[in-house]
Amino acid sequence: MQPNGIWVYAITERVDLTPLAQIRGVGGRGxxxxxxxxxxxxxxxxxxxxxxxxxxxxxxEDLDWLEAAARAHHGVIDAVAQxxxxxxxxxxxxxxxxxxxxxxLTERGADFRSALRRITGRMEWGVKAYADxxxxxxxxxxxxxxxxxxxxxxxxxYLQRRRNQLTAxxxxxxxxLASAEMIHAALSGYAAETxxxxxxxxxxxxxxxxxxxxxxxxxxxxRGGEFAAAVTALAEQHPALRLELTGPWPPxxxxxxxxxxxxx
Amino acid sequence: MTTARVMQPGAEAAQAYGSSAGGGGGQVANLGxxxxxxLDKGLVIAGDIQVxxxxxxxxTIKLRLVIxxxxxxxxVGIDWWERDPWLSSKAFDRAADGRDLEQExxxxxxxxxxLESGRSSREIPRTGRKSRAT
Numbered sequence: 001m002q003p004n005g006i007w008v009y010a011i012t013e014r015v016d017l018t019p020l021a022q023i024r025g026v027g028g029r030g031x032x033x034x035x036x037x038x039x040x041x042x043x044x045x046x047x048x049x050x051x052x053x054x055x056x057x058x059x060x061e062d063l064d065w066l067e068a069a070a071r072a073h074h075g076v077i078d079a080v081a082q083x084x085x086x087x088x089x090x091x092x093x094x095x096x097x098x099x100x101x102x103x104x105l106t107e108r109g110a111d112f113r114s115a116l117r118r119i120t121g122r123m124e125w126g127v128k129a130y131a132d133x134x135x136x137x138x139x140x141x142x143x144x145x146x147x148x149x150x151x152x153x154x155x156x157x158y159l160q161r162r163r164n165q166l167t168a169x170x171x172x173x174x175x176x177l178a179s180a181e182m183i184h185a186a187l188s189g190y191a192a193e194t195x196x197x198x199x200x201x202x203x204x205x206x207x208x209x210x211x212x213x214x215x216x217x218x219x220x221x222x223r224g225g226e227f228a229a230a231v232t233a234l235a236e237q238h239p240a241l242r243l244e245l246t247g248p249w250p251p252x253x254x255x256x257x258x259x260x261x262x263x264x
Numbered sequence: 265m266t267t268a269r270v271m272q273p274g275a276e277a278a279q280a281y282g283s284s285a286g287g288g289g290g291q292v293a294n295l296g297x298x299x300x301x302x303l304d305k306g307l308v309i310a311g312d313i314q315v316x317x318x319x320x321x322x323x324t325i326k327l328r329l330v331i332x333x334x335x336x337x338x339x340v341g342i343d344w345w346e347r348d349p350w351l352s353s354k355a356f357d358r359a360a361d362g363r364d365l366e367q368e369x370x371x372x373x374x375x376x377x378x379l380e381s382g383r384s385s386r387e388i389p390r391t392g393r394k395s396r397a398t
Binding site: 005008011051052053056066067070071073074087088089090091092093094095096100104108115126153155156158159162197200205206216246249252253255256 | 293294295296297298299300301302303304305306307308309311312313372373375376379380
């Protein structure tokens, strides 16, 4: 029999395993729990041949493996989150036995409990803003202005046109950034907490327009509809930006017990 | 067009708003969003198996992610995961034609200088035509 490790998905106060019976975790098995100090860790036994240190290191570099693991990890967390507040673990948190997990639950019980308190009755929503429209509108006027000037060569007119274009682009850029800040400020008004994340690369989003805002909002569950309506209204007020709303998510971005989202 | 993205059964539909019809859509959460959350967010506690996603491995994963979806490493925006300010103008500079335009402008300026000095032997001031037209 191969040696096992224990993969941790989330920490919560209590969980009913019955609705989780059909859920397959990262190792393809079902989940179980480890309880201590009034807290419950949702875990899965995983073979060290695939989830040991060396294997993990290698597998995490494999995009197909990574995708499957990420989706499975998220799938379990998402299912547990339907039952109540939880602190999601980062991918690849693996312990050697139950006793070690129980010890962590006990030692850090106060931290976990305070994190759970903060997110009770709340879910995370994500809002991204893309700068969708490139400024091309000023093109025609720039051409006209350049051409009508006396004494200029065609080359100079062209150069002037390009310069105007650049200026217009810079102005539009500034306006777009200001719009994103206004949107974030407005949406923050609905949230108990917010986090601003690094924008995702176009290669990752598959969207050519640059992402200029990637924020997470921790909302009281009852405010989801209101928040979505606010996003719609803001999208109408800022037509140069494309807004994308995702959620509700388990509170990944607010899992930490401190201000910066991590126990250290 | 509005693109519905349902993240969870029973949850309110998440939507993409805006003028463009793009934006993926589909019924499952976008892989990029999931990876961002499970790799970058979530609580970090030190497990017994030491695979430190915070260090070099995480960067490698992300780099490969980008490369995998790109096919040409040349175009990789290698600083997107760095903790630069959230409204960094770098995002714009990397986009589309920002850098190309600067370059093209420079080349044009040179070319114009050549052409016009050939005809009138006068240099174009850096401020362009405006100073002479008024």
